[in-house]
Amino acid sequence: MENNLPNPQPVQSIDIDELAQTMTKGIRRWEKVIYPMIVGFIILAAYGFYLIYHVTKDMHTITTNMTTMSVAVVKMAESMDNRMASIDTQMGQINQHMKQMTESMASIPKMTASIDGMNRSITQLNQNIYSMAYSTHNISGNLGELNQNISAPMNSINNVIPWAMMSSSNKQSLPQTQQDPAALPIQPNH
Structure with a gap:
């Protein structure tokens, strides 16, 4: 196959x-x-x-x-x-x-009220002091007028009263131990 x-x-x-x-x-x-x-x-x-x-x-x-x-x-x-x-x-x-x-x-409002009262009192005190000063000034003026009004009659009475003369002559005979500085002559500084 x-x-x-x-x-x-x-x-x-x-x-x-x-x-x-x-x-x-x-x-x-x-x-x-x-x-x-x-x-x-x-x-x-x-x-x-x-x-x-x-x-x-x-x-x-x-x-x-x-x-x-x-x-x-x-x-x-x-x-x-x-x-x-x-x-x-x-x-x-x-x-x-x-x-x-x-x-x-x-407490400040209370203090403010007190301070206002004190302020009024001080203002019134100030006015009173001004019033006293004015019165004192008037007294001074009145005393000056009184001195002028009394001095003229007193001088004439002093001339009549013997012991008043004596006291014025003793005053003149006393030696002056102090000089009035205003009476001294002014000397220039060198």
Whole structure:
């Protein structure tokens, strides 16, 4: 029996060669895509690691700063609490002083009325002193007139009475121990 079929081996070898060439071409195509993808993935993985490392480092720094800030905030809160307590105490004192001032201000109208009365009394006293000064001036003028009115008759009586002459002559005979400074001549200074 003769088989008219062609030899299957050469067909198979051609198919295997074609398959090998096709696979080689496919692998080369995949190599052109996969190798750059692998390199890109490695670069992205390294960059991701770098980012994660820095984010972790930054989070650690933030945590440290938050701890320090928490301590500072606690101290500041305590200080504010103490200051607010001090302000509260001082406000109580201010309220007491304001109450005292209000009470003092309530007595001002009474004091004003008293001061007005004192002012009127002082004005009246001032007017009375002016009146006394005017009366004293009038008395002085009247005494001057009285002196002029009495001196002329008294001089004539003194001339008649003997002891009056004697006293006036004794006054003239007594030596003067002091000189009147107005009677001394004025000498220029050299």
